[in-house]
Amino acid sequence: MTSTADALQQRLSELESHLEQENPVLLNVVQSFRALDRVAYRMGLMESNQSFATQIPWWPLISILGTFSSGKSTFINYYLGQKVQRSGNQAVDDRFTVIVYSPEDVSRTLPGVALDSDPRFPFFRMSHAIEEVAGGEGSRIDTYLQLKTCNSERLRGKIIIDSPGFDADAQRTGVLRITDHIIDLSDLVLVFFDARHPEPGAMRDTLKHLVADTIKRPDAGKFLYILNQLDSAAGEDNPEDVVAAWLRAIGEAGLTAGRFYTIYCPEVAIHIPDEHRRRRFEKKRDEDLADIYRRMENVEVERAYRIIAALRKSVTDFARDTVPLLQEAMRRWRRRTLVTETLLLLMAVSAFMTWSLKSQHWQGLTYRADWLELVKSIPWGLGALEGLGVLVVILVHFGVRHLAALSLMPWLRKRLAQLNPPGHVIAAFEKNTRFWRPVILGRPFGWGRKTRVELDEVLQSCESYIQTLNERFTNPNRLKG
Structure with a gap:
């Protein structure tokens, strides 16, 4: 445990060193996470080799999702200014590709185990999650993931994830599991559709998983829906029909609001002979690409706010849900233990009284007196009986409290x-109900006025961090003038 705890502290120190150069505001946020960790350690709510800071990704994430051959890889290559991803009309990559910045000029491709075994990446131990939903597939992590490096300034400080398409059934369960995971973690999700196949049939999987299943999410604003390769429709008599068919298909999936874009890559664009139509297409393309790029560049800012929001939510949920639930579990355990012991005591007294009355009625006082005299005549007789009685009471007490704790587990798991x-x-509940823990103590380990003050200080620091970010990115003081 010590070695893993040391590894965690080393990991947090490396994160602090990175943030000291990249984003000093978030450096203080790590310290606040450490303060929350210390509270959880004292209360037994977290092991020393765990941290709230490692439960969120610190790198800004941009996910590129969509159908096969919808131009995802071409878009990534054009954005980065390098040919990192293979592209073509057919499916050329059936794995999730995590693209990160590297100062080296040579781009490298590493197997999925590089992501699965490194806690600094958002796919740490993803093989376990895949194994849970698709038995036997967890050991084949290299068929699901790969890591690529790229020396592009646009990639510095962020991660781009390119996904396989949604048309194939092979490895479908594992692919959807990873897709859900990266959607949850991403700061921006670009959902690509192919303008050459805008009909619902070719878009069914994407519409279901990336539109219908996401429109009710609280972070639905991070999804951008993009009809790519629109230049292929320039030769149509009415190219607007292609866009209309796409919007209609998305609307039928339940999405009636949001940001929609129509683009194509200038480097591989189909020549449009009609100059007026070409200018109109290029103008719309450039406007939409500029807007998409702005959102992609802004993910670092959004991630900073998201991390602070995650800290605030962790502290709030800890004080509002975790501690009260633990307190309620202990109250129920204490009440159940005391009630059971009281009932057992009443039953024992009742049994003794019944036996005493029957003994007097059937055998008479002489027999009972003779029995007591016999006990007294035995060396240490009364003392032995008293000691035996105390031992029985102690065993019954610890047995009752243990059974009371076990009986509460179904309720606790449900909650x-x-x-x-x-x-x-x-x-934490098991720690608070161990044999050396007195039943009469009401509050959990580590919980008290000092702990509440520490949590309040972390919450107040969140407000300070937000204000610092606002001053850095918006400078609200200028609005007062």
């Missing part, structure tokens, strides 16, 4: 599924 609070509540 955890409903609330999903941060921290390991079951581990």
Whole structure:
């Protein structure tokens, strides 16, 4: 445990060193995460080799999703200014490709295990998650993921993830599991459709998983829907019909609002003979590309706000859900233990009284007196009986409290599924109900006025971080003038 705890601290130190150069504001945020960790450690809600800071990605993530041959790879190559991804009319890559910045001029391609085994990347131990939904597939992580490096300034400080298409059934369960994972983590999701095949049949999988399943998400604003390769429709009598068919298909999937773009890559564009139509297409393309690029460049800012929001949510949920749930579990355990012991005591007294009355009625006082005299005549007789009685009471007490704790587990697991609070509540509950923990103590380990003050300080620091970001990116002081 010590070695893994040291590895965690080393990882956090490396993160701090990176942020000290890239984003000093977030450097202080790491310290606030450490303060929250210390509270969780004291209360038994987290192991020393774990941290709230490692449960969120610190790198800004941009995901490129969509159908096969919708121009995703061509778009990435054009944006980065380098041919990093293979492109073509057929499916050329059936794996998720994580593209990161490297100062080296030579681009490198590394297997999926490089991502699965490195906690600094958002796919750490993804093989375990794939194994859960597709048995036997977890060991084939290299068929799902690969890592590529690229020396492009546009990639510095962020990660781009290129996905396989959604048309094939092979490895479908694992692919969708990874897709859900990167959608949750991403700051920006570009959903590509092919203007050459805008009909619903070719778009069915994408419409279902990337439109219908995401429109009710609280972060739905991070999805951009892009009809790519629109230059292929320039030769149509009415190219607007292609866009209309696409919008209609998306609308039928439930999406009636949001940001929609129509683009094509200038480097591989089909020549449009009609000059007026060409200018109109190029003008719309350049406007939409500029807007998309602005959103892509802005992910670093959005990620900074998102990290602070994650810290604030962790602290809020910790104080609002985790601690009250642990306190309620302990109250139920204490009440159940005391009630059970009281009932057992009443039953024992009742049994003794019943036995005493029957003994007097059937055998008479002489027999009972003789029995007591016999006990007294045995060396240490009464003391032995008293010691035996105390031992029985102690064993019964610890047995009752243990059974009471076990009987609460179904209720506790149900509440955890409903609330999903941060921290390991079951581990903390087990710690608070161990044999050396007095039943009469009401509050959990590590919880008190000092702890509440520490959490309040972390919450107040979140407001300070937000204000610092606002001053850096918006300078609200100028609005006062």
